[in-house]
Amino acid sequence: MSIQSLPAEVVHLIAAGEVIDSLASVVRELVENSIDAEATRIVIDLWPEHWRVRVADNGCGMSLEDLEKAAMAHSTSKIFHREDLWKITSLGFRGEALHSLAQLADLEIHSRAKTADEGNRVVYNALGDVVETETVAIAPGTVVAVSNLFGHWISRRQGLPSPGQQLKAIQNQIYQIALCHPQINWQVNLDNRAWFALSPGRTPQQILPQIIRNLRFGDLHYSTLAVELESEDLQPCTHQIGLTLGLPDRCHRGKADWVKVAVNGRLVQIPDLERAILSAFAKTLPRDRFPVCFLHLQASPQIVDWNRHPAKAEIYLHQGEWWQEQVKNAIAQALRLNPENLSLAMHQERVTALLKVAEAKNTYRVIPCETSQPIVQSTVIDLSAIAQVRNTYILAEHPGGMWLVEQHIAHERILYEQLCDRWQLVPLETPIILRQLKPAQLEQLQRLQIECEPFGEQLWAIRSAPELLHQRPDCADAIVELSLGGDLQAAQVATACRSAIRNGTPLTLPQMQSLLDEWQRTRNPRTCPHGRPIYLSLEETSLARFFRRHWVIGKSHGI
Incomplete structure (x- = not known):
């Protein structure tokens, strides 16, 4: 047979199938849009038997003008020029997700911009064109409803994993995104019932215990390290290494399923950095045990190439060997004993607070000690x-x-x-x-x-x-x-x-x-x-609790 050009609708279906290949990819793409819209609360509703997903957020919302363009092919507010592809600062940037969803499902969006008095509801056809609009009452933010996924491509449904496996993939997807964006409050509902929720925190150290069973906040150590690397124009550029690791004397796992790497807000696969993490933990864990470690690199966009995988799960990171050494050094610092990772500061803050309360009640006076010598923080515990x-x-x-x-x-x-x-x-x-x-x-x-x-x-x-x-x-x-x-x-x-x-x-x-x-x-x-x-x-705090030193003696005697 002779070579022929494919019809436009077939081309669109093939492209859509690369971006949206499962329920989990629907959730990923919609959630990433919510995070780009600066949402602090995201509610996800799932009806897997009906191939339906709804994602609601309290982000900045969209005007009617933006809604009318949202599902058009390659329409986005994240990049504008060719050069922008090499300095990506958002999670979504290709403008493929909503158009692909319109191709593969029934797509409907409710949205209200924070500066607007009312919201809008828009329904799209398979080409991403608007077929219905109406004014609606809605809180600032966006609600995207995707129904009848793969309804016109039934063979894709038959080739997907079982509903249980898909739900597990969605849960893992949300866990991974929550680690990268700990400030977000998550609520996930399954068939109109609450499934699970994640409370927000300041760091991944507060998120991991909500995800991994029997893991406690005190089993983890969180630290950040600023590093400098020259850019291509030989100008020094500062990057940040965020490290949340399980202390090896307190927690470890039977497989390397919680050695995770993220770059600029998205979990990615970088085998060289994963091997560097395992190497840094060598001879600190029992045999055949693996660490809990979440590494988050905040790197300059110029040294990250996101254009390697449709799902943006693989990237090219410039100066890979240099990053490996920096990661090993960061883990080595975190595993050492010093006052910063032993929570001694928390104990000192509590004592200071007690003294201030006692002073306010005139129980006794605290006379501050004046000294001209600066206080130097010791890096060694005074044992x-x-x-x-x-x-x-x-x-x-x-x-x-x-x-x-x-x-x-x-x-x-x-x-x-x-x-x-x-x-x-x-x-x-x-x-x-x-x-x-x-x-x-x-x-x-x-x-x-x-x-x-x-x-x-x-x-x-x-x-x-x-x-x-x-x-x-x-x-x-x-x-x-x-x-x-x-x-x-x-x-x-x-x-x-x-x-x-x-x-x-x-x-x-x-x-x-x-x-x-x-x-x-x-x-x-x-x-x-x-x-x-x-x-x-x-x-000392644990000993004080055990010996009930917070009791008021007179009351304990019934006086």
């Missing part, structure tokens, strides 16, 4: 060793309460990071003779560069060993353990574990204090290389 419990745990006091630190795994973390920085093999004065090593064990010792040579029938002489092990009486057992498998990192973990202070070993106060000081300076002080938590925190 003081005060006792050893069962020759295993170091009891340490700090301004906000006290900690129990397990001495063996704290020392293991110290030694492991030292070995990572300086893995050194030293010659043995007297070789260690090992018997009946298997070929795989010999290959493993060669990979670790441990010198090994035949010494007779089924005998081998080990002539070098890791520096931490070479003077230990159990050095032979340690070499056998290292020969049983694993990479260099696994060998470093095994060496640190065997060399660390054993539980049951009595320590003096100076020894305990020295151990605490060294442990605080490690890069990942929250967990040992096996992923076990190193310390238990007993905060």
Whole structure:
């Protein structure tokens, strides 16, 4: 057959099918328009059996003139010129969504601009042209109703997942968008009944516990980091890394389903950054466990190319290797121990508030201390060793309460990071003779560069060993353990574990204090290389609640 041009209506259907391919994509496109309209409340109604979706928001709304153009092909208020495609600052910008919905479903929009006294209802045909308008009473904002989705393309319905799977995809879609825009209040209804809701917050740290079961606000750490990168015109440009991560001593998951990356308000797939996140958490989690981490990059539009995927799920990010290093550094800072991520400031604010109330009631006066010296915020917790419990745990006091630190795994973390920085093999004065090593064990010792040579029938002489092990009486057992498998990192973990202070070993106060000081300076002080938590925190606020120090004694005695 000869090549022929497709009819316009077929071309439009094909293009519409690339943008709108499921109920979830309908929700995504409409919600993104609501966010671009600066909505702070979004209500989504779903009737999956009827292939119907309605999205209502309290955004800026549209005038009748804009409504008449809204469903036309490639009509948008987000970009105007060719150059605008390379500096996208909105979620929707191609002008495809509403026109595609008009092609594939029955489309109706109610909207009222915030400056208008009344709203308008507009119904569109399959070409995006207006077929009906009327004036309606409506609050400022927009309501988009999509009915009979794929009604003229029934085969598309048959190829889609089951209704349950589609609903799960919609829920995940809303969760992801809510993380990127935590200031929005979400209400989702299914078949005229409330399904789920998300309360607004200032940061994703307040959204994640609403999404992930058994996750608490205190299990998470939120931080932002400003970084500078030169643009193409060699001008320095400031970007921001927003990081919400689960502290490895408090939460982790069985699969990497909550390692998420967003750029400029939209969740995207950037495998290199996802691998950088997993690498940054290496040896802080138990084996086969994965972190909870949401990374949000606020990058200059000039370094982001959104034109790689119809659903805008994949992008090209300029200077990818540079971003990987910045992400690793941001996570490393977040995992360290410092007053900012231990909520000590919250405790101090509470005490200050109590003092102000007491002063106002003339209970006592607080005389402020005047000093000309600036107060310097310490980056290290002021931990003081005060006792050893069962020759295993170091009891340490700090301004906000006290900690129990397990001495063996704290020392293991110290030694492991030292070995990572300086893995050194030293010659043995007297070789260690090992018997009946298997070929795989010999290959493993060669990979670790441990010198090994035949010494007779089924005998081998080990002539070098890791520096931490070479003077230990159990050095032979340690070499056998290292020969049983694993990479260099696994060998470093095994060496640190065997060399660390054993539980049951009595320590003096100076020894305990020295151990605490060294442990605080490690890069990942929250967990040992096996992923076990190193310390238990007993905060002053928790102790006060347990001992009911807020009770009024006279009232508790019935006076």
